[in-house]
Amino acid sequence: MNARTAPNIFVREGDGISTLVVEGDWTAISIAGLSGHVLSPSNLSFSSDFGNLGRIDSAGALAILTLAPNAAFTADLPANLADLFALVGSAMADRDVPPIKTPPFHVRLGQKVYRAVQEIGASARFLGQLEVALMKSLAHPKRMRLIALASSIQKAGFDALPLIAIMTFFIGAVVALIGSDLLKTLGASELVVELVGISVLREFGVLIPAILLAGRSASTFAAQIGAMRMNQETQAMKVMGIDLFDALVVPRVLALLVIMPLLAIVAMLAGLAGGLVVSWGILDVSPTYFAERLSAAVDIRHFWVGMAKVPVLAIVIALAGCRHGLSVRGDVEDLGGRVTVAVVQALFAIILLDAAFAILFNVLEI
Amino acid sequence: MICDPDIVIRVENLKTRFGDHIIHQDLNLEVHRGEILGVVGGSGSGKSVLMNTILGLIAPSHGTIEIFQKKIGSRFDRTEINHRIGVMFQNGALFSSLSVQENVEAPLIEHTRLREPWLEAVALMKIGLVGLDAEVGRQMPAELSGGMRKRVSVARALALDPELLFLDEPTSGLDPIAAAEFDQLIRTLSDTLGLTVVMVTHDLDSLYSISDRVAVVADQKIVEVSPIAELERSDHPWIRAFLGGRAERAKERNR
Numbered sequence: 001m002n003a004r005t006a007p008n009i010f011v012r013e014g015d016g017i018s019t020l021v022v023e024g025d026w027t028a029i030s031i032a033g034l035s036g037h038v039l040s041p042s043n044l045s046f047s048s049d050f051g052n053l054g055r056i057d058s059a060g061a062l063a064i065l066t067l068a069p070n071a072a073f074t075a076d077l078p079a080n081l082a083d084l085f086a087l088v089g090s091a092m093a094d095r096d097v098p099p100i101k102t103p104p105f106h107v108r109l110g111q112k113v114y115r116a117v118q119e120i121g122a123s124a125r126f127l128g129q130l131e132v133a134l135m136k137s138l139a140h141p142k143r144m145r146l147i148a149l150a151s152s153i154q155k156a157g158f159d160a161l162p163l164i165a166i167m168t169f170f171i172g173a174v175v176a177l178i179g180s181d182l183l184k185t186l187g188a189s190e191l192v193v194e195l196v197g198i199s200v201l202r203e204f205g206v207l208i209p210a211i212l213l214a215g216r217s218a219s220t221f222a223a224q225i226g227a228m229r230m231n232q233e234t235q236a237m238k239v240m241g242i243d244l245f246d247a248l249v250v251p252r253v254l255a256l257l258v259i260m261p262l263l264a265i266v267a268m269l270a271g272l273a274g275g276l277v278v279s280w281g282i283l284d285v286s287p288t289y290f291a292e293r294l295s296a297a298v299d300i301r302h303f304w305v306g307m308a309k310v311p312v313l314a315i316v317i318a319l320a321g322c323r324h325g326l327s328v329r330g331d332v333e334d335l336g337g338r339v340t341v342a343v344v345q346a347l348f349a350i351i352l353l354d355a356a357f358a359i360l361f362n363v364l365e366i
Numbered sequence: 367m368i369c370d371p372d373i374v375i376r377v378e379n380l381k382t383r384f385g386d387h388i389i390h391q392d393l394n395l396e397v398h399r400g401e402i403l404g405v406v407g408g409s410g411s412g413k414s415v416l417m418n419t420i421l422g423l424i425a426p427s428h429g430t431i432e433i434f435q436k437k438i439g440s441r442f443d444r445t446e447i448n449h450r451i452g453v454m455f456q457n458g459a460l461f462s463s464l465s466v467q468e469n470v471e472a473p474l475i476e477h478t479r480l481r482e483p484w485l486e487a488v489a490l491m492k493i494g495l496v497g498l499d500a501e502v503g504r505q506m507p508a509e510l511s512g513g514m515r516k517r518v519s520v521a522r523a524l525a526l527d528p529e530l531l532f533l534d535e536p537t538s539g540l541d542p543i544a545a546a547e548f549d550q551l552i553r554t555l556s557d558t559l560g561l562t563v564v565m566v567t568h569d570l571d572s573l574y575s576i577s578d579r580v581a582v583v584a585d586q587k588i589v590e591v592s593p594i595a596e597l598e599r600s601d602h603p604w605i606r607a608f609l610g611g612r613a614e615r616a617k618e619r620n621r
Binding site for chain 2: 027028029031032033034057058059062063066080083084087088090091092100329330331332333334
């Protein structure tokens with residue numbers, strides 16, 4: 001293969017005729033530096049000289065035809081070049097594409113709002129469908145898919161247990177640590193027990209598992225079901241008469257409903273343990289005293305307040321994952337987007353519902 | 367070994383195995399410049415494995431493979447031959463996050479310094495080359511039909527004007543008319559651009575209409591490489607079953 005020479009195209013005027021001269025290599029690699037300046041020969045009698053043409057490929061032919069549109073119609077064109085020009089020329093024929101019109105701002109805003117409202121409607125419909133399917137499977141427990149349920153419980157629940165325990169342990173420890181400074185200056189070090197007890201039982205013991213499950217399980221559910229949709233598995237199920245809600249959604253929702261209370265209890269224990277370790281090490285509150293004060297000063301209703309939130313959050317997390325998994329259409333990009341939306345919506349709903357619960361319990365004075 | 371520039375691919379004594387399962391043994395193949403070579407074989411006979419081995423995606427356990435007189439080994443330099451090879455995978459393997467036009471532009475951006483306005487012009491020309499409208503360039507791969515996806519995949523494979531084009535079942539899943547058009551497209555491209563084409567296929571129509579030679583993969587090796595007309599006279603049982611039944615049925619229909 002010879003050394004590459006730069007492509008060159010120009011019109012040689014002389015003896016009353018214009019000759020189009022094409023020299024050098026015309027390949028996808030060599031034409032990069034060419035400008036888009038179109039040559040127009042001054043004379044109508046027109047011939048071409050391809051004598052010094054090096055290598056040429058279809059991208060090069062495109063460049064020649066763009067720069068000199070009538071190069072293909074010159075008389076003394078070698079046969080292989082004529083074929084190439086004919087092929088490339090026909091491919092270039094209808095290249096002009098009308099530009100995409102972006103609708104004006106108010107139209108796009110309207111579309112966004114409309115879609116957001118539809119999203120709420122879709123979520124409500126999905127919740128309704130889920131309730132019907134749940135009731136049905138409670139009425140016919142034999143139809144419940146126990147293996148799917150057990151596998152979901154294992155993956156979403158037990159596999160997450162160590163992580164949740166470690167996270168809440170440190171949260172409990174940090175709460176005790178930060179609270180201890182303030183309480184020391186007030187001379188009420190023993191109040192650290194109430195601080196840790198109430199915050200862990202009411203909030204952290206529930207929120208931390210919920211947030212972890214939103215990241216862990218909502219995304220898994222969305223990705224699993226979404227991949228099944230992309231693989232046409234859901235269509236196969238529909239054709240076989242398998243109810244998608246029965247087979248895919250109900251086991252996952254039930255799994256979280258069953259396992260999340262357990263996760264919350266473990267989280268609460270771990271959080272209290274974290275608080276206990278810090279108060280023992282820094283505030284010299286003995287474990288025995290910590291336990292005694294916990295049972296005396298921290299009312300059991302805080303535990304129940306925390307646990308009351310658990311089933312609601314479990315359903316919301318499972319719902320977000322399953323719903324977005326089922327609405328995956330087509331490509332990988334959509335799958336990724338849906339998984340993200342599932343996690344974001346689950347997290348958003350958790351925080352929002354927690355705030356709503358806080359207000360509710362405040363009003364009810366629990 | 368003789369370095370014949372007209373031999374684009376040379377496979378010698380190839381052995382491929384997955385664990386204890388031997389796919390190929392003592393497989394030999396030569397592909398000549400400018401020809402369209404059909405590769406046929408029963409399901410699971412290792413046609414796609416052979417293609418992937420030649421492409422260097424699967425490491426052979428024994429034997430040598432040369433493309434453009436360069437040995438494909440564990441430490442060969444892909445970049446030297448990458449832009450001389452185009453591949454169309456069975457399901458298109460289009461990048462689903464990129465539009466059709468961006469899919470075709472991807473190898474151009476990667477391997478050339480081509481930038482606007484040439485980039486778009488070249489990409490749209492390639493899309494036109496495979497018989498698609500320029501509007502298709504805006505669509506996403508998920509919006510395309512199976513036949514269009516195959517065409518786009520060929521457009522992307524052709525982006526760098528490769529000398530060697532691999533096609534994995536290019537006409538499977540296409541209706542006979544679209545398949546015939548596709549065959550004609552490959553023939554035209556091969557004749558005009560001087561392409562060497564290696565085509566894994568089950569489609570007798572494509573084999574009869576455009577292949578110069580056909581390689582038959584059976585019994586873990588290539589049992590025969592010859593023009594399809596000569597293949598009809600073969601007495602290998604698989605070839606006779608493959609060609610015999612269908613060729614006769616076609617004759618019956620035409621009567």
